[in-house]
Amino acid sequence: MQLEDIRTAAESAALHPNWREGDHLLALLAKNAGERPNEVAMRERDHGIWQEYSWADYLDIVVSFAAGLEEAGVTAHDLVAVIGDNRPNLYFAMLGAICLRAVPSPAYPDVPPEELAGQLRREGIRVAVAEDQEQVDKLLLARRSHPDLQLIVYDDPRGLSGKDQPEGTVSFETLLERGRARLKREPGLKDDLLSRPSVHDVAILLHSSGTTGVPKGVPLKHGHLISGVRNAAAAGYFRQGEVHMAYLPIAWVGDFTFSVAAALELRFVVNIPEAQETALHDMREIAPTLYFCSPRAWSAMLTRIQVGIAETTRFKRWLYDRFMPFAVEMERARLDGRQPGALQKLRYALGSFLIYGPIKDHLGLSRVERAYTAGEAIGEDVFLFFRALGLNLRQFYGQTENCALAVAQSPDDISLTSVGRPFPGVEVKIDDSGEILLRGDNIFDGYYKDPEATAKALRGGWLHTGDAGQFDDDGQLVVLGRVSEVMHTASGTRYIPTYLENRLKFSQFVKDVCVVGSGRDFLSAIVCIDLQATGQWAQENGVAYTSYAELSQSPAIYDLVQGIIARLNAALPSGLAISRFVNLHKEFDPDDGEVTRTRKLRRDVIDERYRRIIEATYTGDREIEFEAQIAYETGQTGVITRKLTIRTLGEGA
Structure with missing residues (x-):
């Protein structure tokens, strides 16, 4: 089923006059591979060993997979389901589909078969890419009620290869080799594939949370994503060459924005942990410079620290109790505008050596320069604790409809109650009902096959976020909750x-x-x-x-x-x-x-x-x-x- 209802290229061009035609994700990938072919773009921990992919490798796999995918029958505007945990081949598969002007539609890895079948039916999906046997089994169950699913491409061959391979399935490697053979037969195909995407094409179909019913499809175009990333970079939110860990669900807007769009635009080194269960352990080896997690995850991290301290030696507990409350109160005073004195700075430096630094190192946060949280309000105790460790933890505000990039706190302008100020290129206002409205080139153009929801969300050139908010005395945005609630x-x-x-x-x-x-x-x-x-x-x-x-x-x-x-x-x-x-x-x-x-x-x-x-x-x-x-x-x-x-x-x- 094609995305025929998400505006024509001419309508998109009129709506976004600042977008440049050749400015798309595949162009960014090709540029990186051309200028820095041997630089590491992605790493994955596999059986304890880090496997590296250069920008040249990245481009080669994406284009080869695109060639194989097209030979398998995928055409422009087709929707391709993607399901599994973070894996290099799933990212390569998504970009391979995008290369064909097809649209990846990722699903959460823990989605049950009946929900997955609903997504496949609603979106008329014929081809899916899955991580492993578990996800293939779900797709095979879903295919019983959606027989239009013709091809399942799997990454991990364990339990799937050989004589027992399920009908209608093929390995990622097989399709990749077919694509490479085709590229050899057709010398001009690589350049042709890289020239096909447009800044006005839909790059990814994500989905709303579905709190009140079936999740709505949220198509994001190349221009939306690139504009959002550049706005954020202009505000110092991202920097060139970040070391990033891709562990968020691939179906969530934050992962595609960080791990794909921002990574391509700003040449991130994207690191993928061996498994979700090993992510915290692997993060110590990764030592990211950029780290985002939800308030719930920050709170869980604090709980682990507190549990660990309770179970450690009496001397370590004494050190923790002597230095940690001091650092928290010092951070609270700093946020109130009171600067620490010389003796406080000296004590904090000692605490950094004995407590704060070792805790950050244990968590894998020792090199993090940009730490963020979003999605819901974060507890004051949690927020102050991590800032007291020396992390410049900041809150931001965004939704799937605006590529998750709209408003954030600046490094030197932190508040416990607000989420900050809009990025350059983003306008924010509060209407008479108290609803937060947004405008900018990162705002989506409408929901997938839902004109009624589109008309409700996009009015007068503004995105009606559905969130209630206000500006504080300092002009920062405060998010109160959902208007509907x-x-x-x-x-x-x-x-x-x-x-x-x-x-x-x-x-x-x-x-x-x-x-x-x-x-x-x-x-x-x-x-x-x-x-x-x-x-x-x-x-x-x-x-x-x-x-x-x-x-x-x-x-x-x-x-x-x-x-x-x-x-x-x-x-x-x-x-x-x-x-x-x-x-x-x-x-x-x-x-x-x-x-x-x-x-x-x-x-x-x-x-x-x-x-x-x-x-x-x-x-x-x-x-x-x-x-x-x-x-x-x-x-x-x-x-x-x-x-x-x-x-x-x-x-x-």
Whole structure:
């Protein structure tokens, strides 16, 4: 199925007069390969050994795969599914498709077969590229309901090659060799392939989070991506030759923007860890200069540090307790405009030698010059901790629709509450309803086959982000939450659930939380504890447990969570206090449809699935027996009854 509805080249040219026709991702790749053929462009850790690809290798594989892909029947504007973890051949495959003016459509590696089949059907996909047997098996299952899927190209041959190779599958290497043979037969083919893309072509089809239904397709053109990267570079957000680690899901806009678009424009060295499980270990060897992760990931990193300190020697704990609080308070004072004195600087230098430097080195952050976080609000304690280590951690704001690059804090203009100022080339304003509007050449041109959503998002030349915001006294942007999630209690008190939820998640003990209360007399919350952090706390405080469900219902854990909610309540305006809460017996799970793959709440699913629990928080019940459906690895389902405590603030603590 072709992307015929995402504006013609003439319409795109009229909309983006600043774009230059020959300015596209393949031109950048060819330029790098021509000017610096032997310079390392990408590295992958494979069985403990780093395999390197130069810019010349990069170009050769991309063009050869494109030639093989075209011989297999892929044509301009075809959509090509890509699924798996970060792997060089998956990046090469995406760029090979782009070389043909086809459009890669990546999926999250943990997507279940039924969701994957839905994407294939909606997008009429005939060809897919998969990482390994696990992903091929999913595609084969999806093909039962989408027989139009004709070809599956796989990277890792284990379990797939030989006489048992599934019908309609071919290895990446086989297609690559076919392409190389074709390039030898057709001397002018390489130049022809590299000349085909246009700055106005769609380079990638990404997808919205799908919090309210089926994810929307977000087509990003070469011009959008290159404009976004150049705007960010002009603001000092990226620099030439960054050392970058590609570990984010390839279906997320941040990965394609960082690992492909920015890497090609600014000649990054892209490093790919051996597996998601080894990413933190591999990062120590990579020692990136640029590092981004979500607030949730920064918080998890802090939790690991705290757990490690709790388990180390008494002397190391003494050093940590002596220097770390000092550094945090010094950073807090610095953000308040108070500069440290000579003695403080001397003590900090000693702390850098004894504590801060070793922690950064242990985390693989010793060379990071540009550290970022985005996606949701980050906790003050987490933010201050990493800045206290000497990382210039900054917040930024972006969406898939603007290539994830719109607004960021500058290195010397940091705020705990704002996300910064717009990049050069990006305009931001707040409309009368309080919605954040954006304009610039990095803003997409419309959703895939969804004119109604496009008309709603793009009005008057501005992208209506759907986010509520305001400018602080210093002119920096403050993001409050989703406009669609502005709710009112029965008394008419206005609140934004995500604002409250994010602040509860500032605690390392809270992994997820859903605040409810629309049309009700008060607010209540369903809390999912963080097993690692809460389990460590339980161990230190003599609380025995055998499972997540048992730990979640411990009175001591209820006291812990109640204290977290009480601290938030103390900082909230009258009428917005959370009065009752329940600790859920499990985490919210993307496979159960309760959160998206990027862990955004699907409120309609939660409201329906936990309706009895929510009602119980408003009827004054102190506990509820809840029948929870569970799925076994065999595919069978069952029901288990859980007794859940419902706590009123002020009780039991």
